[in-house]
Amino acid sequence: MADDLGDDWWENQPAGASISPEASDGEGGRDVGTTQQDTAPVPVLSKKTKQPMECFLVQPKETKEDATKTKKRRKKKITDILAKSEPKPGTPEDLQKLMKDYYSSSRSVIELEELKLPDSCFLKSNDLTHSLSSYLKEICPKWVKLRKNHTEKKSVLMLIICSSAIRALELMRSMTAFRGDSKVMKLFAKHIKVQEQVKLLEKRAVHLAVGTPGRIKELVKQGGLDLNPLKFLVFDWNWRDQKLRRMMDIPEIRKEVFELLEMGVLSLCKSESLKLGLF
16 A cells, blocks of 8 residues: 555655554545654653763862972972072171071070170171182281281181082182281091191191181180181171072071081170171
8 A cells, every 4th residue: 555655745754654554545544644643653762771971070189298299399499599589799787687587596685685796896798799819808908917926826817617618628729819828727527637627726826717617616616726816707608509509598507607606706706806707
């Protein structure tokens, strides 16, 4: 019977429509134009059909180790700070501030005031234009006469404090024009024992010494170096190492410097018998 239906009729049927076996050309049967409800039943979804699901992205929890690493990355180092800052010459106020910060946790307000150094004990600071020789000539123009009158053993007239043995050797080479015939001694720990330095100081009068605060402090402690005849104490203040740190930016060096100051240097400064310079 389907062959008797025209092609046009098939084209006009909705998708999925079916032909009832009782359909005929009109005799005793139902009309071909049946309703859509009879000819197109609603498809039933199979139980096996998977329904679409929503997906949510869950952020991984931050572990303590990750948090520690993040904090370490964010922490600024002294090298990063100094790299962005332009070099500025040290001033007496810089030393006074460092002293106040260092002693504030262990001293009272009255004691901190007593530690403050008088302005008169400071020499002119280096403005970053001087070599060591030119700076020393400026702060001590009568050096030749002064050293000729110095005959005391176990002491020096001028003491230059720096951060390392290598830096001490550099400073000794750079002040040739100033020292002349002066007796110069290196006071640092590298390859030189304390007792050897004590013996050398006992043998002859030394005019000028360059060294590190740790070794100088040890010599004073053992009685090998007397600070009372000292007239000039110069800090290698402005020089920076490969990590852009100045001498007083290094915690260990800063600690030793302040411990040395308490071993008689502060009292000599207050009595105005000792002058401080920042090179």
